[in-house]
Amino acid sequence: MTTEVEFCAPKNLAEALEFLALNRDKKTWILAGGTDIMPAINSRQISPLAVLDIWGLRELRILEQHQRHLTLGPLTTFSEMMQDPRIGQTVPLLREAAQSVGAVQIQNRGTLGGNIANASPAGDVLPVLAVHNAVLELRSAKGSRNVEFNAFYSGYKQSVLKPDELIYRIHVPIQWPQQIPYWRKLGTRQAQAISKVAIAAIAEVRGGILQDIRIGLGAVAPTVVRAKKTEDTLRGRRLDNRLIQAAGEIIQSDICPIDDIRSTARFRRRTTTNILRRFLSDLKLAHRGM
Template identity: 35%
Template sequence: MRPFEFVAPETAEKAVAILAENSPNAKPLAGGTDMVVDLKHTNAVPKVVVDLNKIEEFRGIEMTDRGLRIGSLVTHTEIMEHPLVAEHAPAMIDAARTIGAVQTRNLGTLGGNLVTCVPSLDSGPVLVALDAEVTVVGNDGRRQMPLTEFFVGPRKTALNPDELLADIIVPTAMLGRATHFLKFGLRKGQALALVNGASSLRLDGGKVADARIALGAVAPVVIRAGKAEDLVNGTDADEAVLAEAGDLAAGECKPIDDFRASADYRRDLVRVLTKRTLETAYAIAKDKG
């Protein structure tokens, strides 16, 4: 590993000032599950590593006026164990459970996962299906944006080099919404997603309303399958509708061929995943009455 300077500021304001002063040769560090691998195995070692772990305001899960706020430093294990997440956004727990192994989930943070912005990131689809927003802090203050705008491209977010992700908010209107997440990989544990995704919906007079279908690993960033959403809205989500929604979603994604799977196989997985996530989200919504 090449040498670097290590700083651990206690406030977001100090951290962004250090990033600005040393930009583009400074990089934030959260849990380090991705970053330490980069520091060890690539030449892209920054001059300054800015450890975020002393920034208290980036921690914690709490209910606010805007919705469920999750600090960017919250780990996947904390998400899995938190009663507010279990009550208001349980599909986040299903997604967190699929990330790496225990050690990765204990160290890896939600913020770090979103900032890596790899197409297969497992926390993305549920948050997109729940219309999550993020808060970004920089030297000019704070700005909020939908998570869909934060994801710009593979490994590229809307963050400037001197900005940090502060928190993630699941808006009040989406709390408790029927949501289901699924991930398909080459094996059950410690596998990157070939395809992952989540569907969320509510019922209006017993019919599907406001469906959101978010798909990961089949496009440069997490996408919504808008045509499939339009099709299921206003229906009883019967077998024929769900099968057609799966076909439409498969047509809306742009998977790649690689050594893990062909694009055609990924499209087939999207068909199955869309159908199953909608089916289960509909059943959850019916159960809630």
């Protein structure tokens, strides 16, 4: 009477992709660090019919530093993101976001690929990937395709990842010296917390003008989002109090938060505005006279 679960711990990537192809109708759950799937199974939110355990695949555990971008395997753990100097130097926001994940046990097991595939709007590193314009390389037995991270999600907990595909590589353009990073997670407590609001941003200021700004937001919409309207308003403008004030209002049209178990839509709206204004004010202060 008990349900049979198809479980596979492949020896290599080819075997993994073959299993995905064979079980495409069963909606295979891909198990990496298990930090999302195990609690979900335990609390009976999901009951997978097929599980593919990729934790042991060395092909998915790589890190390459290129001239303009960093290539990460999906099994890169949060601990590695926190500790590896290549990541810390080239994409410091990834390190900061990883530091705010759960606690040490979760950081040791939780992975970059898992955070992306789980597709939660509150996924901690997702706003970082959004502002870095990361590119995801998806692979199936039939071949590879590249998808812009910012086009990856199609709705709440939904993505364009097909049942026979897995995330093979994450390509993250590196941060340039003139770019100023910003990260703020507002969680339910200081550790072991899921975001109420998370903001990642990168800005470039020259001569008092915001040459470029990118803002990624978590937990304030069905998916992680870029604050496009706010970015358009800010880009190319002089960073003054009036602009900061206006940006705080415009960002309201970039988000559509809800009331849930962790917080309220109202609170998320106000703190998103406050955090953005705080970032821009600090930025203005730091660039006085530049």
